Every structure is written in C-alpha cells, then in structure tokens.
Amino acid sequence: MVLWNDEKLGLEISIIIDDTTLGPGLGGTRWRAYPTKTEALVDNSRLARDMTYKLALAVGEDTELAKAGVSFGGGKAVIRGEATQDKNKRKEQLRAYAELINSIGGRFVTSVDVGTSVDDVIVMREVTEWVTGLPQEMGGSGDPSPVTAMGVVWGLKACLGAVYDTESFKGKTVAIQGIAGKVGGSLARMLASEGAILIGADINEAGAQKIAREVGARLIPSDEIHKQECDIFSANAFGGVLNDDTIPELRCRIVGGAANNQLWEPRKHAAMLQDRGILHAPEFWINGGGVINVAHEFHPRGYSQERAFADIKRIYDRGKEMIETSRKEKMPLFTAAIRLAEDRIRKAKTVGKPAQRHG
Ligand code: NAD
Numbered sequence: 001m002v003l004w005n006d007e008k009l010g011l012e013i014s015i016i017i018d019d020t021t022l023g024p025g026l027g028g029t030r031w032r033a034y035p036t037k038t039e040a041l042v043d044n045s046r047l048a049r050d051m052t053y054k055l056a057l058a059v060g061e062d063t064e065l066a067k068a069g070v071s072f073g074g075g076k077a078v079i080r081g082e083a084t085q086d087k088n089k090r091k092e093q094l095r096a097y098a099e100l101i102n103s104i105g106g107r108f109v110t111s112v113d114v115g116t117s118v119d120d121v122i123v124m125r126e127v128t129e130w131v132t133g134l135p136q137e138m139g140g141s142g143d144p145s146p147v148t149a150m151g152v153v154w155g156l157k158a159c160l161g162a163v164y165d166t167e168s169f170k171g172k173t174v175a176i177q178g179i180a181g182k183v184g185g186s187l188a189r190m191l192a193s194e195g196a197i198l199i200g201a202d203i204n205e206a207g208a209q210k211i212a213r214e215v216g217a218r219l220i221p222s223d224e225i226h227k228q229e230c231d232i233f234s235a236n237a238f239g240g241v242l243n244d245d246t247i248p249e250l251r252c253r254i255v256g257g258a259a260n261n262q263l264w265e266p267r268k269h270a271a272m273l274q275d276r277g278i279l280h281a282p283e284f285w286i287n288g289g290g291v292i293n294v295a296h297e298f299h300p301r302g303y304s305q306e307r308a309f310a311d312i313k314r315i316y317d318r319g320k321e322m323i324e325t326s327r328k329e330k331m332p333l334f335t336a337a338i339r340l341a342e343d344r345i346r347k348a349k350t351v352g353k354p355a356q357r358h359g
Contacts, residue, residue, distance in 0.1 A: 025075020028113025144290030151289020158319030178237030180207030256281030
C-alpha cells in the first residue's frame, strides 16, 4: 500500500496493490470525497481485491492476453477529496500523481474510474507509461463502457442458457437500473437490438427519457426497478443494491449487471439469492469487459480490437464453466467464481520455475 499526502496540492492518495502473483496490480483511480480516511481505505482495499478476482478470471489460460504472456494482478487507487474545477490545478495534481505511480516502478497500472476521465489519463500519460485506457486516436483502446456492456451481454447469455432453454434475449424482459449511465445506456442499446423488452430507471430523468425513447424502454421510478416482474434485473448504478431489504422483493430469475460490489454482505447475500432460486452473476466476472479491453493496450503487438473482443467473449465461456461447477457442487455462482479465481492464483504460485542449465 502507498499512502501519499501533498497538502500544497490538496492531494490525499492511497494506492493498494492487492495481489501481484499474476502480474502488476491493475485498477482504476477513483476520485471521490469520502467523508473519512478510513472509509476511503476500506473502499480502496475492497475494490483492489475485486480487481484481483476480476483479472484472474479475465486473463484465463485460453485468452489472447495469456498467450502473449500478458497478465495482471489487482490494484486500485483512491484520491480522497473534492475534485477541483480549476483545469490547471487538476493538471498539476494529475502530473504529481503520475510521478507517484512512476516511483513504484510499474508495479501498479491505472485507468479511469468514478471521478476520473480519459482526459485525465491523457495528462498522466505525458508523465508515466503506467496508465491505460487511452483514446483510439492515440493507439489506445477507447471508451471502456460500451465494451463493459458487451461483456455483460456475453455473461447474461451464459445465464440465460442455464435458466431457460435458450440463450436468446428475444422476448425476455430486462429491468435496467442506471439506464442513463455509460454502461446502462450501452447495455440497453445492445439488448434492444437483440429483441429484449426493456424496463429502466435512473435518477437522471432527462437522460433516462432520452435513452428510453431510443430503445423503446418503459421507465419507472428508481426505487421500484428491482421489484419489477422480469427475467433479468441488471444493476448498473451503484454498489450494495442486493441486500436484506431488496432480495426478498426481487421478481426475476437472473441478476446480472456491471455495478461494482452489488452484494451488501457478499457471502450472506449470495446465499440468500441462491435460496430464492435466482441466478446471480458476480460482477467481478460479468463486468470484466472494460478491464480486458484496457489490458490489451499492453499486448506486445499493441491494441487490437479483434483480439480484445475475442477475450471479452471468453466471459461467456468462463461463465458456462462456473455455472456448471456451481450446479454440480450446489454452491452460489459467486462462490464458484471466487474459487476459480483463487485456484488460478494458487496454481501460479505453485508452478515451479523452469529448469536452467549452467555451463
Ligand atoms: P455512470 O455514472 O455513467 O452511470 C451510473 C448511472 O446510475 C447514472 O446514470 C446515474 O444517474 C444512475 N444512478 C445513480 N443512482 C441511481 C439510483 N439510485 N437509481 C437509479 N439510477 C441511479 O457510471 P458507469 O460508468 O455506467 O458505471 C456504472 C456501474 O458499473 C458503476 O458501479 C461502475 O463502478 C461499474 N463499472 C463500470 C465500468 C465501465 O466501464 N464504465 C466497468 C466496470 C464496472
């Protein structure tokens, strides 16, 4: 963990590298006004652990990245405080943060998250090579959000196949929380084009109406969305949405969306969903599309959309495998996903170094 304060620049930064068994820690930088240092650190460490699991599942042995020897562990950074409106000050802060990343010598690679943007990555790239998620015109992978949505679609297909006789969205009702968001909006477009019937909610009413008109979604109040009778409830807004209060109110067969940390108490609430017969797609599996895409900037031959999208499709294959395990062993998919991720890390720890000849 790296903790860094610069009072003059108004920066309070924590970088947590959770596990480097599979490679340098990769994770976004969240810039948020956490009320206390403790809250910032607790969130940072939880998010960093999530990245470890996400990357262990995302760069499975069969992927283009793994074939090229590119693999990452989990990490995450938090900048605690209000972001400034002063562009020059922000630039100065970002350059100082990029220097800090340089000082840990490639053990941590970062990208955008809540409160940071591609413009920030461009500023930091002038100082450090350990950033990813650059625009396509700079040879980067571009906006990760539609690609995250694409991964969610692949994951949901695997879930549909397990719950219904078909993997088709045609005629299936999907309730999207956060439909006006970057991921929620892209997801709505993709699902509409696959014939899904959409219900949506968002606190951004104007944004929600715009996308609803485009995709033909029915809008309902935000606090009602998880209660809708539907095939899939897709959470794409905020964490902790699956809890003691909401789980008994769900009327769906599948829960799967991009929002991070959806389970308020992970093991307890994964088990509650399982007991209700609802297939819950853990987000560190299903929302890996964006991170897979940015990780491809580190491919030795540079970013290629074809290779990146091939790896994103693996979210589907990984899902089939984990659903099979969870069914056989009667465990929540959440537990099966953690087990697969931890197995992969353990295996990497125990693989012996290749023999070397001396002389
Ligand atoms: P975003 O801010 O663009 O979208 C979130 C949307 O949720 C906004 O439209 C917001 O108005 C809405 N919202 C907030 N509170 C709400 C409420 N109470 N009820 C209904 N809607 C509400 O963010 P995003 O980039 O689309 O990310 C969405 C989620 O997915 C986040 O949890 C994020 O951490 C996660 N995620 C995003 C990516 C990515 O590539 N963008 C990747 C992985 C995970």
